[in-house]
């Protein structure tokens with residue numbers, strides 16, 4: 001498998017548009033927090049996943065029905081207009097949720113075998 005989506009490492013600031021280093025956690029330009037796959041809540045600016053209900057203010061994002069293009073809250077199990085079941089809509093292209101490199105688990109500490117000290121003769 002050699003399919004890799006391109007341009008997922010660009011860490012673009014949602015506030016000022018500055019392209020930051022992929023490892024940057026805050027924008028070097030304006031200091032806004034950077035989280036890959038996250039965007040600020042339109043109501044309270046809490047960083048969250050685009051399709052997640054805001055844990056801070058309870059804002060419910062809307063998703064467009066792929067069938068009739070009606071905007072429905074993500075908490076809806078189906079489209080209010082056409083009844084299309086949209087429980088698991090794929091994220092829109094360009095938003096690579098979960099595409100950032102996984103955290104490397106810390107290596108277990110290597111304990112060198114300590115030879116027991118022989119008591120003096």
Ligand SMILES: [Zn+2]
Pocket residue numbers: 013014015016017018027028029030031032
């Ligand atoms: Zn910025």
Ligand SMILES: [Zn+2]
Pocket residue numbers: 041042043044045046054055056057058059
């Ligand atoms: Zn919010």
Ligand SMILES: [Zn+2]
Pocket residue numbers: 065066067068069070079080081082083084
């Ligand atoms: Zn619909």
